[in-house]
Amino acid sequence: MTVPDTLIVLAIDPGLTGAMAFYTPAFPERVVVYDMPTVGDEINPAELARLIVSHSPTVAVIERVGPMPRDGVRQAWRFSAAYTTAHVVCALLNVPTTRITPAKWKREVKVKGGPEGKEQCRALAIQLFPACAASFARKKDAGRAEAALLAHYAHQTLVYNHSATRT
Numbered sequence: 001m002t003v004p005d006t007l008i009v010l011a012i013d014p015g016l017t018g019a020m021a022f023y024t025p026a027f028p029e030r031v032v033v034y035d036m037p038t039v040g041d042e043i044n045p046a047e048l049a050r051l052i053v054s055h056s057p058t059v060a061v062i063e064r065v066g067p068m069p070r071d072g073v074r075q076a077w078r079f080s081a082a083y084t085t086a087h088v089v090c091a092l093l094n095v096p097t098t099r100i101t102p103a104k105w106k107r108e109v110k111v112k113g114g115p116e117g118k119e120q121c122r123a124l125a126i127q128l129f130p131a132c133a134a135s136f137a138r139k140k141d142a143g144r145a146e147a148a149l150l151a152h153y154a155h156q157t158l159v160y161n162h163s164a165t166r167t
Contacts, residue, residue: 010057011151
């Protein structure tokens with residue numbers, strides 16, 4: 001992976017209540033976040049593509065998730081469709097994409113899973129991105145916080161480490 005001068009990391013927390021974040025390391029105190037665009041009970045691929053194109057990300061990272069055992073068939077199907085839509089839109093837009101499990105990135109940023117972890121994510125996002133604190137103010141902004149932290153994590157581990165070992 002060649003790391004360009006102006007890096008923009010796209011991170012996607014998939015799902016109907018998920019979010020996406022655009023992180024530019026040149027402005028480390030800021031992150032741009034959006035709730036996942038939806039139409040009814042599906043991700044809106046055209047709006048997702050429009051948002052991605054408007055920010056011109058260099059790389060993308062998508063949280064690699066699957067249905068939980070407690071999920072019903074309908075919920076699992078919707079979640080899978082949302083995850084797939086995010087992945088396909090990035091592929092069609094030729095954005096190099098990596099997928100990372102929640103356990104891996106959350107362990108690295110030292111937040112838990114579940115409801116307690118969601119609140120930890122909001123608090124950490126407010127701390128890391130103080131200029132954007134209003135984007136994480138509400139309890140329902142946990143998806144935004146997770147996307148922002150995933151983008152920050154991706155920059156720190158995937159992109160930064162790779163560029164440091166380039167010759």
